[in-house]
Amino acid sequence: MKRKIIISAFSNLYTDQRIEKVCKTLHENDYDIELIGNDWNGAEEMARPYPFVRIFLISKSLKTAYFEFNWQLYRLLKQKADNNTVLYANDLDALLPNYLISKKLNIPLIFDSHEIFSEMPAIQGKMSQKLWRFLEKKLVPNVRFMITASGSYANWFSKKYEVSPVVLQNAPRKISFNIEIPENNPKILLYQGAINPFRGIDKAILAMHHLENVIFKIAGDGPRKKEYEELVIRENLQRKVQFLGKLHPDDLRKITLVADCGMSIEENGGESYFYSLPNKVLDCIQARVPLIMADLPEMKNVKNQFDVGEIIEDHHPENIAAAITKVLNRGRNNYLSELSKASDILCWEREEIKLLNVVENALRF
Template structure:
């Protein structure tokens, strides 16, 4: 089949879509991933599937979403394709129109869009996105999301079943953490609700530790100012975005990973973030919030440090506890290595291919 996948990012750092598109292409489909070009977008990295970027005059806010969907429709309506996959709710309006009655429409929900921190606390905006989702999701032919608990929540909200395609990384051979000591790693977007204020606030209580923040986003300036105020700027490295191929080496040099999310957002509470699985695949112990998906994995593999309260003192206490127990740390690392053999994309992609095979059979 000829498949188009649409996202709102610039394609350079979307590891989930790179894995999905690569697997579909390898399975014999013809795949094009469509995103947008930003003022600071790096050149596209060659991939086994096709890539296309769209330029917009507006870069954020409601005008951007309207413009981007209009541009998606304007360009893609002339393309020949059988299936369009809308990644997240913000590209689904164009997907519904482009699919029409003769093509298949797939919804890949990376998150519960109306329940993200940027939307959840704004009643009018949240109401709009919830209404849009409930209006458009019934037009989709297949749906999947990143974890079982989120799938249950989306099914209840939208009244349609969701499959689960987890953000599992590809298996890494001999790339486990070297435990260099003291480096605490965060990789991902610098958005509200990611627990980075608490991570920086914990550093004064952890004099032996450094914090590497790999990624960028709207919170960077505020976080840099916070590090200065806390007197730990010399121990916080804002690395900015790094190409996906560089991330394993940075992870390998780290002692502990962080995936901290505010539970006031239902999308975060039901999440299964790809960074948590990237850390695990690298054999890197990590601190995860005590939310349903992370607890379920921990109960099965005993592979995480779970944090019940997202505060700087609570985080520092959990990290100090691990720092003072090297035997427990080594056992946690071994548990990560054991879990990594099962939690890899090579096993997960069969679920993805089955969804598209079913669409192809239905014609």
């Protein structure tokens, strides 16, 4: 009998590219999968070639939404899982119900930690951080099959909990790059991702004072969007900064392909950010777009392997502008060879092999 894999996440699923790639790989390899998310931050219409459900949440605050989702997820898993099921939990905020059901039915559980959830900037110093740390400490050491998104994350979990996660980078699928690089006027600087604190977005906005003939496009949504929109108005930068809103991954890829410079200048907002390899770095590489990056371990590691952009000196707007200027002056064509080399290595086609190995090991549980 074909084993069923139930994949769950605290996510509305619409823009979560990692989960989409995982599900597509498993589906295309003839696994019987079902995906569970929720409607937090909306439930845009979407179509997938496998069944999915989004749990309706009545909570108005994120704090209560986590509790509600975990309770509802536990009840749903209890209905759907049986002795022929493999559970796949994405991140710590979906782990507890999966862990409890896996113990109850004695079935395998795969834990995919996209980040170090307990060390995220949004919960630093809050009571909720203590709760997540407690949950992490109780559950993670007992998880047999674990995946995480960067080598630095894997080292962190290994040292803290004596586990051995498989590193599954959130690289995009290979694209057939046959476009003519556009001669943009003005040049396009692109940020893509959540508009959260510690992403360097506000500093990049201020850097626009030091740049001419450049437009800064911000693709995404998040809790700091309104604050940054007000910053643009206050600094009189409306002609230099555009907010594109939350885009479907297909639409975002089209915009990325025509950018002149991407950016991933996360600040050290805690260990989850410090050790991250952001999706946007790998997305830009696959689109053959050079980028400015933060002076953080995983991004420096990419830069040391492939000359795909510039590392910023620090987060002062003048130094961010200097790095952008260096990339733009050198030109996208002159990064193309190194970007192409990196795109052949840092792609989902290489990563998914590791995913399938983890699933096969879990099936032998």
